[in-house]
Amino acid sequence: MNPPAAETPLSRAAAEALVAEAVENGRIDRAPAERLGYALRDADVLEALLGGADESRRRGKGDVVTVSRNVFIPLTNLCRNRCAYCTFAKPPDSPEAETYTLDQVSDVVRGGVRTGCIEALMCLGDKPEVAYRSHRTWLADNGYASTTDHLVEACRIAFEGGMLPHTNAGILSQEEMERLRPWNASMGLMLETTSQRLRGRGMAHFHAPDKEPAVRLRMHEEAGELAIPFTSGILLGIGEDERERVDTLLAIRDLNDRYGHIQEVIVQPFHPKPDTRMRAVAAISDPEVAGWVALARLVLGPDMNVQAPPNLAPDVLPRLLRSGLNDWGGVSPVTVDFINPEAPWPALRMLEKETAAAGQRLRERLPVYPEWVRERAEFFDPRVRSALPRFADEEGFARPAAERAGEEAA
Numbered sequence: 316m317n318p319p320a321a322e323t324p325l326s327r328a329a330a331e332a333l334v335a336e337a338v339e340n341g342r343i344d345r346a347p348a349e350r351l352g353y354a355l356r357d358a359d360v361l362e363a364l365l366g367g368a369d370e371s372r373r374r375g376k377g378d379v380v381t382v383s384r385n386v387f388i389p390l391t392n393l394c395r396n397r398c399a400y401c402t403f404a405k406p407p408d409s410p411e412a413e414t415y416t417l418d419q420v421s422d423v424v425r426g427g428v429r430t431g432c433i434e435a436l437m438c439l440g441d442k443p444e445v446a447y448r449s450h451r452t453w454l455a456d457n458g459y460a461s462t463t464d465h466l467v468e469a470c471r472i473a474f475e476g477g478m479l480p481h482t483n484a485g486i487l488s489q490e491e492m493e494r495l496r497p498w499n500a501s502m503g504l505m506l507e508t509t510s511q512r513l514r515g516r517g518m519a520h521f522h523a524p525d526k527e528p529a530v531r532l533r534m535h536e537e538a539g540e541l542a543i544p545f546t547s548g549i550l551l552g553i554g555e556d557e558r559e560r561v562d563t564l565l566a567i568r569d570l571n572d573r574y575g576h577i578q579e580v581i582v583q584p585f586h587p588k589p590d591t592r593m594r595a596v597a598a599i600s601d602p603e604v605a606g607w608v609a610l611a612r613l614v615l616g617p618d619m620n621v622q623a624p625p626n627l628a629p630d631v632l633p634r635l636l637r638s639g640l641n642d643w644g645g646v647s648p649v650t651v652d653f654i655n656p657e658a659p660w661p662a663l664r665m666l667e668k669e670t671a672a673a674g675q676r677l678r679e680r681l682p683v684y685p686e687w688v689r690e691r692a693e694f695f696d697p698r699v700r701s702a703l704p705r706f707a708d709e710e711g712f713a714r715p716a717a718e719r720a721g722e723e724a725a
């Protein structure tokens with residue numbers, strides 16, 4: 316007899332059986348993952364999925380949910396790609412186009428250190444010099460042959476200024492990652508999707524050569540060969556179907572099986588933004604996002620760190636906390652301070668309260684996760700490895716900022 320097609324409706328009992336088997340085995344196979352993926356808009360199936368993912372998370376991560384106190388450094392918002400949903404990238408003639416000087420990087424780092432942040436998140440567009448002559452000129456005028464030259468210097472400044480950089484610079488060659496590794500605790504690239512369809516005309520990645528799935532998979536492999544703690548992730552709702560979502564999660568699992576270097580997987584929903592080509596595309600619903608976080612947990616297993624950005628709508632956090640995540644990602648007090656100076660840390664306080672209400676504990680981490688700090692010394696350049704004890708306690712979580720500041724002053 317042929318197995319049921321992935322799109323066949325699932326009863327709650329059948330969903331519970333698939334989920335229970337996945338929890339017991341520690342991971343789910345492609346066929347049951349696709350069946351659950353197609354059915355998770357059904358409230359009964361979703362509940363079964365959330366229950367299993369929550370149990371898997373509890374087995375691997377206990378009751379701890381982590382967060383990283385960070386500063387965001389958008390080194391340049393120029394980018395050679397034009398993804399149909401992006402609002403980050405600006406053309407050079409936009410009044411919002413900006414490339415940070417090293418003095419600006421130093422200023423942000425000083426603000427981060429002052430407010431107890433550890434992670435300097437270097438986020439930038441892909442190789443803008445390939446597309447824009449004006450950026451090639453800017454780089455040359457400032458003594459750089461490439462954006463990577465500029466980025467290496469920015470990471471050095473952040474590291475020497477008392478923070479741990481985490482770089483997400485789009486596609487980098489293996490040689491470029493090798494140059495960045497001595498100044499970075501970890502690096503990342505969202506795989507986003509393995510869907511080749513989305514590179515087609517009219518699709519989200521048609522104007523984005525760096526979103527070629529094979530190119531992104533290759534960079535993940537090269538980071539694995541270099542033993543770089545690596546962040547990956549899936550982007551939901553940019554035109555891919557359920558089968559392609561499952562395929563993306565399985566590709567990340569396979570990379571980690573081969574290299575053991577995937578330290579976290581972000582499950583990121585796309586939100587349509589005005590002024591983008593995809594402004595009219597409907598966002599996937601909050602329950603569906605929770606369902607895909609849960610399925611990510613079952614695909615990736617109890618030991619993987621699964622992150623979902625906290626949507627601040629109060630009714631969403633409790634559901635997300637039951638969906639198998641164990642990390643909220645980065646929260647920046649510097650940004651919050653800037654927007655809302657009379658009420659510092661509201662995001663962190665709110666997350667702490669919501670996490671506790673779900674019976675879990677919020678703890679601060681470094682850009683790398685505690686188990687990496689404790690047990691995976693070979694994943695760090697000697698310079699970064701020797702810096703980790705300044706930032707981490709004996710369990711590998713972030714040491715309290717006051718304690719770190721006291722030590723610096725002594």
Ligand code: SF4
Binds near residue numbers: 395401402440525
């Ligand atoms: S790669 Fe795409 S999403 Fe990333 S900054 Fe460039 S245009 Fe935006």
